[in-house]
Amino acid sequence: MHKIIKDFNIKLTAKDILKGQGIDPERASQRLFETAEAVINEAEALLEPVAIYTVVDVIELDHQTVRFNNGEFKGSLVQKSMAGAAQLYVVVCTIGKALEERVDQLMTEDPVRAIALDGAGITALRKVSLTVEDIISKETCELGLSLGMRAQPGQEGWPIEQQREVFKLLPGNEIGMRLTDSCLMLPRKSVSFVIPRGKDLSDAKVPCDFCSKRDRCEWRKEKQIV
Numbered sequence: 001m002h003k004i005i006k007d008f009n010i011k012l013t014a015k016d017i018l019k020g021q022g023i024d025p026e027r028a029s030q031r032l033f034e035t036a037e038a039v040i041n042e043a044e045a046l047l048e049p050v051a052i053y054t055v056v057d058v059i060e061l062d063h064q065t066v067r068f069n070n071g072e073f074k075g076s077l078v079q080k081s082m083a084g085a086a087q088l089y090v091v092v093c094t095i096g097k098a099l100e101e102r103v104d105q106l107m108t109e110d111p112v113r114a115i116a117l118d119g120a121g122i123t124a125l126r127k128v129s130l131t132v133e134d135i136i137s138k139e140t141c142e143l144g145l146s147l148g149m150r151a152q153p154g155q156e157g158w159p160i161e162q163q164r165e166v167f168k169l170l171p172g173n174e175i176g177m178r179l180t181d182s183c184l185m186l187p188r189k190s191v192s193f194v195i196p197r198g199k200d201l202s203d204a205k206v207p208c209d210f211c212s213k214r215d216r217c218e219w220r221k222e223k224q225i226v
């Protein structure tokens with residue numbers, strides 16, 4: 001049984017938008033800061049945030065494979081994230097397609113504004129996913145259980161093709177989403193992830209801790225200032 005969440009209240013600031021662009025707000029030029037401020041209202045109006053999630057019971061963990069009814073997740077990251085889990089939260093979130101369509105339209109006529117709007121979309125998606133994590137965390141706490149490490153198909157150690165398993169569990173079409181043949185999600189500003197639930201799990205580690213790109217990854221450095 002899945003649940004759909006539509007009740008988000010996503011507010012953006014110029015600093016959020018700069019961070020979404022990968023820019024440290026403390027080092028941003030006045031022009032970039034002003035552009036970020038100028039897109040806040042338009043970005044917020046274009047957001048169509050929605051999430052869908054379900055909880056599946058783990059049947060067994062066999063080396064790098066976690067089995068549940070109707071499917072399995074496979075990969076070294078799967079093993080690191082989901083060992084010891086009794087259930088898995090499987091989640092897909094999106095901010096919808098309106099913002100990315102506007103970015104595509106603006107890219108030729110005003111690329112600076114387009115990039116700022118795109119940054120707003122990245123940071124908004126992050127806020128949507130953190131809101132869902134908060135809901136999951138509260139639910140889990142009320143059950144007296146704990147959460148483990150969040151992981152996403154496409155991160156090192158979990159092949160992107162496993163998005164198909166996620167979309168077998170969740171009817172993405174109910175929130176306007178679909179998977180392409182190459183396993184990319186549409187709308188593009190979307191994210192899927194799994195969070196294990198059980199007794200005595202720990203979320204102290206993150207996938208970056210196990211990733212071979214961690215010392216040179218710009219995205220990871222960027223996340224450290226968000």
Ligand code: SF4
Pocket residue numbers: 155156207208209211212213214215217218219220
């Ligand atoms: S280090 Fe970079 S590539 Fe590796 S999981 Fe973290 S953000 Fe992703």
